Amino acid sequence: MFQTKLRNETWEDLPKMSCTTEIQAAFILSSFVTFFSGLIILLIFRLIWRSVKKWQIIKGTGIILELFTSGTIARSHVRSLHFQGQFRDRIEMLLSAQTFVGQVLVILVFVLSIGSLIIYFINSADPVGSCSSYEDKTIPIDLVFNAFFSFYFGLRFMAADDKIKFWLEMNSIVDIFTIPPTFISYYLKSNWLGLRFLRALRLLELPQILQILRAIKTSNSVKFSKLLSIILSTWFTAAGFIHLVENSGDPWLKGRNSQNISYFESIYLVMATTSTVGFGDVVAKTSLGRTFIMFFTLGSLVKNIFNI
The missing domain is CATH 1.10.287.70 (Helix Hairpins)
Incomplete structure (x- = not known):
């Protein structure tokens, strides 16, 4: 009976849910855990890679020489490296603002970021201590925006030569601190303002967008x-x-x-x-x-x- 009544109400009439400290902490911690755990993993991988390289230098002939002198393993390894290089080159070309597709992606990310920021402005009219119900139509829209941001973030990550440097870039930090809470909101079926204001930092790309549009x-x-x-x-x-x-x-x-x-x-x-x-x-x-x-x-x- 209650559920039937709830469905008949418009989303504007639905009361805002109270956000407990635990729920707010879940939104905030999702960003910090993602950032620091990702950074630690990247640092560990870099440390392992450098240790392997040093070991190869000490051994002289090392693993690389063995791979190139061991027939089938050598050929498969070379093909793998060649494929990885081609894959990265294509992603870099795709993301380059010098290509048409790259320009479209840059403009699309900027427009969606402004859209996400506008949704934040709308939701900021509600008390900070309240959570929006998933009946709020702005939440699934913001979720779609952030799904695209996640896809674009993944492309940029794969194309980056220095993963740690990429992880610490401003645009990456904006994505890391705004994307995870959106998926937390999908799991909790509620949304909180949190750190979504960081999307405003995307406005720094306005000059590049205007230049692409020849404005x-x-x-x-x-x-x-x-x-x-x-x-x-x-x-x-x-x-x-x-x-x-x-x-x-x-x-x-x-x-x-x-x-x-x-x-x-x-x-x-x-x-x-x-x-x-x-x-x-x-x-x-x-x-x-x-x-x-x-x-x-x-x-x-x-x-x-x-x-x-």
Whole structure:
């Protein structure tokens, strides 16, 4: 009876579920566990590879020479290396912004990232301590977006020569910290804002997108687009962090010092901080928020000093 009634309700009428600390931790930890476990695995593989290479040098004739002098094994190994090289070259050509397919992929990833960011803006109107039900139509849309991001991330990973360097790139960090929580939401049948604001960092690719579309041609327009992308990505990302910590409160105080602050008010606070002019009408109350504002103000002051 209850289920029948629930199906007859529109998704706008469905109440938001309360997100417990455990659920929020699951979303956050999925990102950190993915990042650090992946980094550790890559470091271990690199250490093993370097140890093997050193052993080959010490042995002189080593494994490589044996492979090339052992008939069938040698031929199969050479074919494997040749196939891997061709496969990587094709992926690199596919991802290159110099090819039509590469340009389409770059533009598509940017557009979907903006779409995912817009979904975050929509969901940020709800209390941070609440979880969206899977009846919310934006959740499966965001899941499809992140499925494509996962595919694109995999292609970039396979094409990367230095896997560790790739893992630590900004775009990779954005994907690692935003994709896993989406699949956690599919498992839990609910969604939480979490670190999804990091998608705003994709705005840094705006100049490249405009150049591909031939929307900008002069050096001044390129410089302006770069400045605009830096400002917008910084504001949106910083506002997302402030919005999260201020509405959640300090973890060690179990949220007792939290405050209700909208995402728009968070942007206003960040803009006032960037200009080093504080009006005092919107302030950070949590220790995390205040510490972030301190460093953000310091960064703004340093920037202004270097611009003098």
